[in-house]
Amino acid sequence: MPAASPASIALAARLRQFDEADLAALIRARRVSPAPLADLFDLAEALLDDGAIEQALADLPRASLAALATAGERDPEGRGIAIAELAAALDAPPEAVVDALRTPLDRMLAIADGDGIAPEAVTQLTVPAPVSAALARWPGRGLPSAGALRDVAAPSPLRPVDVDEIARLDRQSAENAFSAAVRIAELTRALGAEPARLLARGGVSLPDARRVAAAAAIPDDRLDDHLALARALGLVADTREHLIATDAASEWRSRTVLDRWAALADAWRHALPDALREAVGGRAAAGAGDRSAEFIDWLYPAADQALRARFAALARQSEVLGITVDGRVTTVGAAALRDGGAAATASLAPLVPPDVRQVYLQHDLTVVSPGPLAADLDETLRTMADVEAAGLAGRYRLSADSVSRAIAAGHTPEALVAFLTELSLTGVPQPVAYLIDETARRYGAIRVGMLLVDEATDLAATTSIRSDDTVLIDALAVDPTLGPLNLTRTGLHRLVSRLDPGIVLGALIDGRYPAAPEEGEHPIVASRPARSSRGRSPSRPPASGPAPDPVVEAARRLHGATSSADAAGGDAWVARQWELALRAKLPVRATVRLPDGSERTFELEPSGIAAGRVRGRDLAADVERTLPIASITALDVPDA
Numbered sequence: 001m002p003a004a005s006p007a008s009i010a011l012a013a014r015l016r017q018f019d020e021a022d023l024a025a026l027i028r029a030r031r032v033s034p035a036p037l038a039d040l041f042d043l044a045e046a047l048l049d050d051g052a053i054e055q056a057l058a059d060l061p062r063a064s065l066a067a068l069a070t071a072g073e074r075d076p077e078g079r080g081i082a083i084a085e086l087a088a089a090l091d092a093p094p095e096a097v098v099d100a101l102r103t104p105l106d107r108m109l110a111i112a113d114g115d116g117i118a119p120e121a122v123t124q125l126t127v128p129a130p131v132s133a134a135l136a137r138w139p140g141r142g143l144p145s146a147g148a149l150r151d152v153a154a155p156s157p158l159r160p161v162d163v164d165e166i167a168r169l170d171r172q173s174a175e176n177a178f179s180a181a182v183r184i185a186e187l188t189r190a191l192g193a194e195p196a197r198l199l200a201r202g203g204v205s206l207p208d209a210r211r212v213a214a215a216a217a218i219p220d221d222r223l224d225d226h227l228a229l230a231r232a233l234g235l236v237a238d239t240r241e242h243l244i245a246t247d248a249a250s251e252w253r254s255r256t257v258l259d260r261w262a263a264l265a266d267a268w269r270h271a272l273p274d275a276l277r278e279a280v281g282g283r284a285a286a287g288a289g290d291r292s293a294e295f296i297d298w299l300y301p302a303a304d305q306a307l308r309a310r311f312a313a314l315a316r317q318s319e320v321l322g323i324t325v326d327g328r329v330t331t332v333g334a335a336a337l338r339d340g341g342a343a344a345t346a347s348l349a350p351l352v353p354p355d356v357r358q359v360y361l362q363h364d365l366t367v368v369s370p371g372p373l374a375a376d377l378d379e380t381l382r383t384m385a386d387v388e389a390a391g392l393a394g395r396y397r398l399s400a401d402s403v404s405r406a407i408a409a410g411h412t413p414e415a416l417v418a419f420l421t422e423l424s425l426t427g428v429p430q431p432v433a434y435l436i437d438e439t440a441r442r443y444g445a446i447r448v449g450m451l452l453v454d455e456a457t458d459l460a461a462t463t464s465i466r467s468d469d470t471v472l473i474d475a476l477a478v479d480p481t482l483g484p485l486n487l488t489r490t491g492l493h494r495l496v497s498r499l500d501p502g503i504v505l506g507a508l509i510d511g512r513y514p515a516a517p518e519e520g521e522h523p524i525v526a527s528r529p530a531r532s533s534r535g536r537s538p539s540r541p542p543a544s545g546p547a548p549d550p551v552v553e554a555a556r557r558l559h560g561a562t563s564s565a566d567a568a569g570g571d572a573w574v575a576r577q578w579e580l581a582l583r584a585k586l587p588v589r590a591t592v593r594l595p596d597g598s599e600r601t602f603e604l605e606p607s608g609i610a611a612g613r614v615r616g617r618d619l620a621a622d623v624e625r626t627l628p629i630a631s632i633t634a635l636d637v638p639d640a
Contacts, residue, residue, distance in 0.1 A: 072132025
């Protein structure tokens with residue numbers, strides 16, 4: 001961190017007025033490392049570090065930079081400049097200048113007069129000298145000067161006149177938009193069925209990434225972009241060790257394809273920096289995009305690698321959503337950028353097939369949807385059939401396993417047939433009816449239950465597996481895939497296991513046996529044992545709270561130090577200011593309360609501090625004075 005300066009000590013005094021939430025927001029916004037921060041002076045010095053200033057300037061839009069640079073140009077020592085004077089120099093209304101300064105003010109790159117007043121009432125602005133100095137060095141680094149920031153106009157967008165090309169872009173846009181809504185829905189289902197393990201270095205483990213990508217039919221190199229969109233909308237979230245689907249995902253999947261896409265588009269749009277969203281939204285036109293990269297370079301002239309990577313990710317996501325195609329804005333994209341996702345669906349609707357509510361039920365046990373199946377019907381059909389292909393022409397397959405799953409979930413054979421009869425355009429073929437009847441007849445041929453306490457003790461077991469069909473019991477006893485269950489035969493019609501009934505039931509169902517739980521006072525739910533940390537994550541990750549947030553802890557620590565200083569009557573704060581001025585060899589202006597109650601101000605050069613007293617050379621009288629800290633009512637460091 002840099003040495004203390006008049007600017008950092010003044011900034012620390014301003015930071016005393018921040019509460020914990022404000023401090024945490026500032027630390028995050030300025031990307032300050034929270035670990036070394038012991039007090040507000042540390043934070044102030046970190047904020048005014050040259051590297052931290054350059055990093056903070058990197059993602060500011062041109063209007064904000066022009067306001068800061070012009071203020072610094074006219075007031076390089078940071079004594080303050082009137083907003084009216086700054087507005088005149090920028091040839092802009094004062095309201096527009098204050099609006100451009102909102103982010104710099106939030107990040108303490110500039111300080112406005114009158115804390116707590118409305119932004120439109122700001123009349124005076126101070127840009128700390130280190131910030132002005134950093135901007136003054138820009139021309140030497142090939143970055144625009146204050147004059148260039150003010151005067152160089154934005155590149156105009158180029159618009160093609162080929163309407164056929166725009167039509168092609170719009171067709172591809174609709175295809176991408178539809179695919180995004182379908183694929184992200186499948187992605188959330190895959191994570192809902194089995195969360196993905198997160199790596200310590202960040203990202204999803206490779207086996208889980210491949211599993212989720214395959215389940216959602218997403219190319220491996222586009223999975224991160226789809227996950228980013230799902231995260232932005234809150235459909236998936238990170239725990240300490242896993243990536244999981246949230247409760248919001250289920251509600252989102254119940255919407256139409258158009259409404260799902262609109263929500264994703266809005267989440268993407270809101271992820272754009274405010275200045276970029278407003279500027280691009282105002283320039284958006286179908287087919288535009290030839291100079292979009294040039295425009296972003298103009299809007300963010302100091303963009304660093306992190307910001308460019310963020311823009312690149314947002315550009316890829318816009319392609320996923322169909323907002324752009326081949327880097328060019330589509331008709332749907334222009335509407336989304338200007339007015340939001342819901343408004344854009346009016347342009348998208350004619351290009352996307354409507355939901356259907358009936359399907360073709362075929363003799364080979366497949367179910368083919370002639371269009372996107374309505375969300376409520378799709379959800380019900382998935383309880384009794386496995387999805388082979390989701391999307392425009394959805395394909396499902398009925399099987400003994402899938403029908404058993406539906407019966408286990410509480411559906412009767414009659415209810416299944418009734419649903420399929422209403423859903424099918426071709427009636428219920430005889431093979432489908434036979435499958436349901438036969439599966440229902442065989443369902444529960446093997447019953448899994450919990451042993452009574454006395455019997456469990458005698459047999460040293462927990463779970464009973466019984467069947468009236470001795471052939472099934474014989475098959476279970478010799479099946480090598482069931483070896484981990486340690487099955488022991490105790491009779492002609494029964495086996496026992498030491499494992500939990502839920503695990504045994506899950507293993508038998510996975511082995512495609514017609515197993516069902518015994519009816520009783522202890523409900524049994526099929527489950528799977530947790531897998532090794534070297535393999536896939538468990539179906540249900542262990543409960544774990546969020547990791548401690550170092551930024552929140554730092555904000556609490558800084559605010560606590562300030563509160564302690566205030567409780568001590570300000571003596572600790574004065575002492576810390578004096579120590580910093582002493583270390584940096586800075587003169588101070590001390591206001592001292594005399595024994596008669598009057599006050600006197602001294603210009604001092606600090607020389608020591610000990611035992612509740614400070615020493616310093618009086619610059620006016622050229623004598624050393626020793627003052628009780630408790631008598632100092634105000635202490636500030638004048639600008640050099």
